[in-house]
Amino acid sequence: MRFLAALLLWLVTTIALAAAVPGLWAQLNIVDENGYAALAADAARDPRLQDAMADELATQVTELGANRGYPLNPMVARMAADSYTRNSGFPGQFAQANRIAHRWVFTGAVPSGNSTDQWLVDVAPMLSDPSFAATLGHLDLQVPPTLTVPITVDAPELRPGKLRVLATWGPWIAGVVTVAAAVLALLTFAAARSRGKAVTALGVSALLVGAGGRAGIEVGRRYVTDALDRTTGNIRTVADVMVGSAEHSLQHWLNMTVLMGFGLVVLGVLSAALGSIVLRDKASQ
Structure with missing residues (x-):
């Protein structure tokens, strides 16, 4: 009976851990605004994203100049944009722009100047950076307070506050699931006859979650690609890099879960072996 109870607890613990690891990661890196901004700043260091944003910013500054009566050379505008996206301040400003986009979808906050329900990113702070002025000369482009670029095509299922x-x-669910996984792991350890075998079993749970999570990423990539197809222009490349950065972050969590599982398995095997030796010595006395 005790074995069946321990086995049932182990199964439930494994399921809870499988929900806790990706759930906690998503809460800290996607749902949480600061975590999402940090993810965006990390992605902004990728040359592919820098090139895509440079192309988009060059297009925007050229159009802005034409509207102000300054026919800018597109090559010069692109040089200014390249210089900007490769300086140390770009990741921070890119992260700030993504904070605004994050609020749009998670809180329903609509930036000023957004007259549609499209998901937009504000590039005005980037175009106002001194590096543009230094490269373009003394042109007074008068960048407006807000200059939004659509991230997605207009779709009925994408609305503010979706x-x-x-x-x-999210924070409550992630916290409850994480605490539940920890409590169930302790109950499994307490219910098992052999502490060493219990530790080994919990290590196997972590190994299964880590390996299963990596397989889940591969399966989910098709759905992510469908979502990326809703993005437009250079933002498609930007979104692709950000998704890649998110995948890399999640894979790191899963790798750490696998390493933790491997460590628990080794510890459990050693503990079980040591326990067997102790029992044998006691029996021989």
Whole structure:
């Protein structure tokens, strides 16, 4: 009976851990605004994203100049944009732009100048950077306070505050699932006859979660690609790099879970072996 109880607890613990690891990662890196901004700043160091944003910013500054009566050379505008996206301040400003986009989908906050329900990113702070002025000369482009670029095509299922429920309940759900996984692991350890075997079993749970999570990433990539197809222009490349950065972050968490599982398996095997030796010595006395 005790074995069956321990086995049932182990199964439930494995399921809870499989929900806790990606759930906690998503809460800290996607749902949480600061975590998402940090993810965006990390992605902004990728040359592919820098090139795509440079192309988009060059297009925007050229159009802005034409509207102000300054026919800018596109090559000069691109040089200014390249210089900007490769300086140390770009990741921070890119992260700030993504904060605004994050609020749009998670809280429903609509930036000024957004007259549609499209998901937009504000590039005005980037175009106002001194590096543009230094490269373009003394042109007074008068960058408006807000200059938004659509991230996605207009789609009925993408509306402000679409993920507000996750922003509200995500922290609670992630916390409850994580605590539940920890409590179930302790109960499994307490219910098992052999502590060493219990530790080994919990290590196997971590190994299964880590390996299963990596397989889940591969399966989910097709759905992510479908979502990326909703993005437009250079933002498609930007979104692709950000998704890649998110995948790399999640894979790191899963790798750490696998390493933790491997460590628990080794510890459990050693503990079980040592316990067997102790029992044998006691029996021989």
